[in-house]
Amino acid sequence: MRVFSREISFNTRGEIDIIDITGEVExxxxxxxxxxxxxxxxxxxxxxxxxxxEYEPGLIEDFKDALRRLIPREIRxxxxxxxxxxxxxxxxxxxxTVPIIGGHLHLGTWQQIxxxxxxxxxxxxxxxxxxxxx
Amino acid sequence: MRVFSREISFNTRGEIDIIDITGEVExxxxxxxxxxxxxxxxxxxxxxxxxxxEYEPGLIEDFKDALRRLIPREIRxxxxxxxxxxxxxxxxxxxxTVPIIGGHLHLGTWQQIxxxxxxxxxxxxxxxxxxxxx
Amino acid sequence: MRVFSREISFNTRGEIDIIDITGEVExxxxxxxxxxxxxxxxxxxxxxxxxxxEYEPGLIEDFKDALRRLIPREIRxxxxxxxxxxxxxxxxxxxxTVPIIGGHLHLGTWQQIxxxxxxxxxxxxxxxxxxxxx
Numbered sequence: 540m541r542v543f544s545r546e547i548s549f550n551t552r553g554e555i556d557i558i559d560i561t562g563e564v565e566x567x568x569x570x571x572x573x574x575x576x577x578x579x580x581x582x583x584x585x586x587x588x589x590x591x592x593e594y595e596p597g598l599i600e601d602f603k604d605a606l607r608r609l610i611p612r613e614i615r616x617x618x619x620x621x622x623x624x625x626x627x628x629x630x631x632x633x634x635x636t637v638p639i640i641g642g643h644l645h646l647g648t649w650q651q652i653x654x655x656x657x658x659x660x661x662x663x664x665x666x667x668x669x670x671x672x673x
Numbered sequence: 674m675r676v677f678s679r680e681i682s683f684n685t686r687g688e689i690d691i692i693d694i695t696g697e698v699e700x701x702x703x704x705x706x707x708x709x710x711x712x713x714x715x716x717x718x719x720x721x722x723x724x725x726x727e728y729e730p731g732l733i734e735d736f737k738d739a740l741r742r743l744i745p746r747e748i749r750x751x752x753x754x755x756x757x758x759x760x761x762x763x764x765x766x767x768x769x770t771v772p773i774i775g776g777h778l779h780l781g782t783w784q785q786i787x788x789x790x791x792x793x794x795x796x797x798x799x800x801x802x803x804x805x806x807x
Numbered sequence: 808m809r810v811f812s813r814e815i816s817f818n819t820r821g822e823i824d825i826i827d828i829t830g831e832v833e834x835x836x837x838x839x840x841x842x843x844x845x846x847x848x849x850x851x852x853x854x855x856x857x858x859x860x861e862y863e864p865g866l867i868e869d870f871k872d873a874l875r876r877l878i879p880r881e882i883r884x885x886x887x888x889x890x891x892x893x894x895x896x897x898x899x900x901x902x903x904t905v906p907i908i909g910g911h912l913h914l915g916t917w918q919q920i921x922x923x924x925x926x927x928x929x930x931x932x933x934x935x936x937x938x939x940x941x
Contacts, residue, residue, distance in 0.1 A: 581913070628748040727886075770847050
């Protein structure tokens with residue numbers, strides 16, 4: 540049993556940018572040598588989120604539309620500038636934990652791990668991949 | 674410390690079917706022999722979700738109503754057929770992680786672990802239970 | 808590798824009370840002696856939720872407003888008295904898992920771990936912090 544910790548870093552293009560990080564997480568799983576365990580993918584930051592989705596261009600736009608409809612940018616927020624970014628991030632959550640089986644992420648065929656940039660401007664992001672297993 | 678991995682499989686009845694899997698997850702915890710640790714319950718698939726809820730028939734219908742209201746089926750999606758299923762799944766998330774203490778899931782008295790079928794048709798589903806502990 | 812388990816207990820002031828528990832979770836991480844691993848923060852109960860947010864008073868009110876708008880209290884629920892509390896809790900989820908790196912929670916600078924009381928009355932709450940690591 541061991542813990543293996545790596546960072547994925549990239550630039551985002553601003554609100555709402557959805558980035559497929561599955562390939563990089565899978566690479567870290569292979570590098571770890573862990574055959575069975577779990578991978579926690581976590582964004583240290585209050586205006587980003589992690590979830591899974593089928594990374595199909597039409598669906599990505601559908602998901603953005605849903606976020607804009609559920610937590611509109613145009614209504615009044617007490618928090619200045621990016622209140623809607625924070626509310627969206629807290630609703631979606633900062634992490635996802637995925638089983639590792641046979642040395643691979645045990646995702647569905649059409650299921651990708653994504654980082655969602657919710658801030659109003661382009662950002663440099665560092666996502667943590669924390670693997671616990673054997 | 675060890676990793677113990679099992680699958681729960683079942684058929685769903687289509688959109689929106691909410692299935693209480695607590696008993697089966699608890700059985701896997703017992704089978705694992707793990708006394709203290711965590712259990713990650715994960716759906717490998719982009720049109721299902723895992724959460725916890727009090728499994729009371731009225732409340733189950735209330736939760737379905739809320740999903741239909743928040744992410745309606747009737748509006749336009751770019752993704753064909755089941756765009757709303759995917760958006761609902763990504764909003765709710767594919768997993769929950771529950772502490773194991775004294776050889777049992779440490780849930781609240783009225784708190785059950787559920788799989789939520791969000792796809793538009795009946796499916797055969799395999800939910801992963803990944804236990805890490807000692 | 809080890810598992811370290813502690814409870815944080817406190818009283819809430821009723822619907823919707825958002826409580827910053829980051830300091831207490833960090834204290835438990837230090838007490839555990841774990842340098843690298845994960846901390847799962849979990850509410851055993853069906854009317855509370857855990858997420859992360861920037862704990863800024865204006866934003867806390869913005870988040871409450873969003874919950875009231877998304878899952879209103881005033882509409883009809885089959886579940887008596889606190890149907891909306893349960894639906895809000897199941898939507899937000901009962902837990903968050905945070906990486907531990909270098910003996911500390913690896914949170915963003917403006918990111919706190921919060922318990923959200925969704926029930927309609929003040930409650931005594933016990934949140935579980937389950938640490939797995941080395």
